Amino acid sequence: MTVPRMTGAAYLLDKSAGIYSRKAASRVAKQWGYRKYGHAGTLDPDATGLLIILMGRATRLSRFIISSGKTYSFGIRLGIRTDTDDTGGSVLETRSVPAIAREDILKVISNYTGTISQKVPEYSAVKVDGERAYSLARKGLKPSTPVREVHTGNWKLEEFTGSDILLSVTVSSGTYVRALARDIGNELGTGGAAFDIRRTSIGMFDISEASKETRNSGSLLTMSDLLRDYSKAVLDEEQRTVVSNGGNVSGSQTGTIALVDKDDNLLAVAHGDGSILKPLCVFAGN
Numbered sequence: 128m129t130v131p132r133m134t135g136a137a138y139l140l141d142k143s144a145g146i147y148s149r150k151a152a153s154r155v156a157k158q159w160g161y162r163k164y165g166h167a168g169t170l171d172p173d174a175t176g177l178l179i180i181l182m183g184r185a186t187r188l189s190r191f192i193i194s195s196g197k198t199y200s201f202g203i204r205l206g207i208r209t210d211t212d213d214t215g216g217s218v219l220e221t222r223s224v225p226a227i228a229r230e231d232i233l234k235v236i237s238n239y240t241g242t243i244s245q246k247v248p249e250y251s252a253v254k255v256d257g258e259r260a261y262s263l264a265r266k267g268l269k270p271s272t273p274v275r276e277v278h279t280g281n282w283k284l285e286e287f288t289g290s291d292i293l294l295s296v297t298v299s300s301g302t303y304v305r306a307l308a309r310d311i312g313n314e315l316g317t318g319g320a321a322f323d324i325r326r327t328s329i330g331m332f333d334i335s336e337a338s339k340e341t342r343n344s345g346s347l348l349t350m351s352d353l354l355r356d357y358s359k360a361v362l363d364e365e366q367r368t369v370v371s372n373g374g375n376v377s378g379s380q381t382g383t384i385a386l387v388d389k390d391d392n393l394l395a396v397a398h399g400d401g402s403i404l405k406p407l408c409v410f411a412g413n
Contacts, residue, residue, distance in 0.1 A: 135182065135185035135188075136159065136349060136350065137179055137180060137352070137353045138159065138179075139336050139338065140152075140338065141175070141176060142176060142178040146172060148166050148170050148178055151178060151180070152166045152178070155180045157341075158341040165181045167329065168300070168329060169252070170326060171305070173213065174304075175324070175325045175326075176327055177326045179329055188353055188408070191357070191383060192329070192330070192353065195300070195330030195331075196299060197298055197299075197328065198297045198298075199297075199324060200293070200294070200324075201295075201304050202291055202292060202293050202294070203312055203320070203321060203322075204319060205312055205318070206224040206290050207222070207319070208221075208312075208318035208320065210250065211249075212248045213320050214320045214321070216320070222318050224289075225317075227287075227317075229284065231315065232284055235314045236284065236311065239279055239307060240280060242277070243278075243279060245274065245276075246273075247303060247306065248260075249263075249270050250264050251272060253272055253273065256270075279298050279299075281296060282295070290317075291322075292311075292319075297328075304324050308321035309321075350410070351385060351393045357383050357385050358382070359384065359385045359387050360378050360380060360404060361387055362376065362386055362394060367411055370397075370409060370411055373406060376403075377402065377404070378397075378402075379399075379401060383397075383407075384399045394410055
């Protein structure tokens with residue numbers, strides 16, 4: 128099937144393990160003929176699952192996507208502590224794993240529900256003193272990574288066998304699943320490291336819509352489709368002209384609004400206060 132090239136588009140990729148998100152995005156963009164690309168929400172190289180790749184003018188929409196909640200499935204291997212907080216890192220310590228009841232796990236999970244404080248892993252891309260934390264960690268240093276407030280919910284204990292716990296959770300942007308595994312393992316008194324991290328949804332986008340291939344028209348989205356989480360306002364020609372010049376238009380909607388034409392082409396993203404729609408990001412006329 129031949130798909131016409133758009134000035135901007137998004138692609139839902141089911142990323143495989145063993146590849147960096149940036150590299151995966153590059154491969155997809157090349158397949159679709161885009162030189163400019165990015166992605167909404169990084170996945171660790173060993174993690175799999177949903178990666179939203181932004182191409183062309185759609186890269187300007189990243190800030191409206193990365194704030195969406197994300198759902199992950201993952202495992203915690205109890206009895207080990209690693210430098211990366213997952214099983215791919217170097218083991219720093221091993222501990223025996225006593226008999227742990229399902230109720231013990233559920234109690235600890237309840238302590239990590241809602242708004243929590245989370246220390247960013249040392250092996251992360253955050254900058255510490257102007258350098259990536261993982262670069263400092265690889266040099267044998269201990270970067271002083273920040274503590275952030277994040278939000279978690281919808282926990283499910285899928286399985287518990289021996290020293291492995293299988294879970295799923297919905298988290299806010301900026302949450303490190305590896306850090307959840309580390310902290311839950313520590314609170315259980317055994318230490319813990321994450322494995323098989325898989326992102327299954329971002330906002331209203333589900334892994335079932337994604338493709339493991341780099342070119343599948345069924346996983347390609349228009350810029351308007353990409354903003355399905357938000358309400359839409361259809362503009363007439365007069366309003367389109369106003370918006371294309373950065374002007375406000377009247378509208379009763381509130382929050383972030385996608386402004387589209389009658390054919391559902393994205394014209395702008397605006398903020399509504401109940402009476403005025405003020406453009407934040409304009410595509411009409413560009």
